[in-house]
């Protein structure tokens with residue numbers, strides 16, 4: 001029997017392959033509420049969220065979307081209960097180790113961005129290993145923002161440029177948008193074309209503040225663990241129905 005899942009493995013015919021976003025960013029919101037609705041501990045929602053993420057990544061690959069950037073842990077998320085923070089750190093490490101060989105085989109290049117030096121040592125090692133093992137892959141650029149804050153990223157870039165000015169390597173008038181973007185974590189990626197946030201929340205929550213300047217925003221009402229191929233299809237329909245003007249008429 002053909003399941004809806006396999007039916008959607010190739011690009012749905014109503015989507016124009018020439019007008020797909022090249023880079024999709026996602027705020028994976030609603031894991032805690034998904035679990036609470038089922039009388040389960042919040043962390044079960046994070047576990048379920050991994051399944052949705054895997055499916056989205058595979059979907060990007062199947063449909064020829066070359067870059068996916070997700071918000072896994074913000075600089076503010078340390079304020080969550082210690083148990084939840086520790087669970088998330090262990091989950092990231094476990095999932096990375098478990099999925100690495102599949103990512104290598106599927107052509108996924110994984111990168112972590114954020115203040116990574118503050119993450120637990122074992123997670124840092126898993127991140128380094130996964131980034132090195134997938135460095136040459138080109139099918140999908142998969143970026144995971146972890147201990148990431150958009151304002152912090154911008155401040156870091158300012159510091160790096162200020163230091164270059166202080167040492168006489170750079171003149172203030174040489175700083176332009178292109179140079180500034182080269183000092184962001186995302187320097188090797190184009191800006192996202194589409195931002196998806198789940199659970200109905202309409203906030204950026206300090207995510208990719210510079211990079212989202214002209215990005216189309218799509219808010220899905222479903223909670224992150226329920227964001228599947230069909231939901232992504234609807235997000236892409238919405239994206240293709242829009243006119244991107246970049247300030248022009």
Ligand code: FPP
Nearest residue numbers: 028029030031032033049050072092095144
């Ligand atoms: C937000 O939901 C979700 C998170 C802070 C964590 C998301 C992480 C994953 C899905 C795991 C990803 C794994 C890897 C390896 C990248 P919330 O807890 O804020 O939900 P709520 O708003 O309902 O409380």
